[in-house]
Amino acid sequence: MDKLAVVFRDVFDLPNLEIDDLTRDNFALWDSLAHVKLIIEIEEAFNVKFTIDQVADTRSVEELRKLIGEKDGV
Amino acid sequence: MPTLRTHHVGVLVKDVPKALKSYTNDLGYEVRSALFHDPIQTAFVQFLALPGDSVLLELVAPDGPESRLTNGLKKGGGINHICYAVPAIEEAILHFGDHGFMSIHPPQPAVAFNGRRIAWLMNRDHLLVELVEQGGTNDL
Numbered sequence: 361m362d363k364l365a366v367v368f369r370d371v372f373d374l375p376n377l378e379i380d381d382l383t384r385d386n387f388a389l390w391d392s393l394a395h396v397k398l399i400i401e402i403e404e405a406f407n408v409k410f411t412i413d414q415v416a417d418t419r420s421v422e423e424l425r426k427l428i429g430e431k432d433g434v
Numbered sequence: 435m436p437t438l439r440t441h442h443v444g445v446l447v448k449d450v451p452k453a454l455k456s457y458t459n460d461l462g463y464e465v466r467s468a469l470f471h472d473p474i475q476t477a478f479v480q481f482l483a484l485p486g487d488s489v490l491l492e493l494v495a496p497d498g499p500e501s502r503l504t505n506g507l508k509k510g511g512g513i514n515h516i517c518y519a520v521p522a523i524e525e526a527i528l529h530f531g532d533h534g535f536m537s538i539h540p541p542q543p544a545v546a547f548n549g550r551r552i553a554w555l556m557n558r559d560h561l562l563v564e565l566v567e568q569g570g571t572n573d574l
Contacts, residue, residue: 373509391502396536396556404558415536 364425367401383420402428436526441519441566442481442490446503446511450478450493457482457491466490467574472545476501479546481574490574492517515554517564523551526565530555535563547574 368379372389384390390398399415402408406428410418418424447453450469457463463482470479476497481490494514496503506514520526523541531537534557541551550567557563 389505392538393502393554393556393562394505396538397560399536400556400558400560412531412537 363405364402364421364428367398367405368421371397371401379421381421385419398424436520436522436529438518438520438526439568440489441517442492443513444492444494444515444517444564446506446514447493447495448507448511450480450495453493453495454480454482457493463491467546470546471497473497474542475503475544477503481546515562515564517552517566519566519568521568523553523565523567527553527555530557530563530565534558538562541565541567 362379365377365379368382369375369377371394382390384395395418396415399410399418402424403410408428410427414427418427445453454465458465461484463484465480466483467481471477472479478495478497480493482493483490494503496507498504518526527537527541535555536557538554538556541553543549544552544566547566547569550569550573552567553565555563555565
């Protein structure tokens, strides 16, 4: 199961959301408040902690996947 | 630890004038400010208070379909945030950051507070906190 997609779908309340190409620039709902909600939910789902700089610098699903450090099935 | 004073509780509504009538007519609130449009917050806001109460109630509504508040309203609105007045906003942000809050917006001037700056943070319980620079006695 794509855990990251589950988090996105839950935060944005969009059950069919495809996330792979999403960035903060091409997805209007991904504003600064949604970003913090995503980070909170990702930290809980993946049992990771991000630094303030990592939170601020992350602008795409691709970058989030790298940050989480899971290569397959995330 | 920074000195915090509860400034207001923000309530997300569809329409400020309509909600205001309900709070004043049904619950006895008094109007404490004009209706402001804050383009940075993409919102209309107006402040009320109960007689003798120092904590304000802020009615907040999206200023259009593109407002960043529109999505929250789709989920039902209601109590949205708590706002603390602080003497030094940067110091307070650092303190909140040290205690699990993530910064949503750095300090920005707010129309309703005559340009005094506000900042937004959220903790892991999804508590949305607004900080506002403390004003003078006659300020909101």
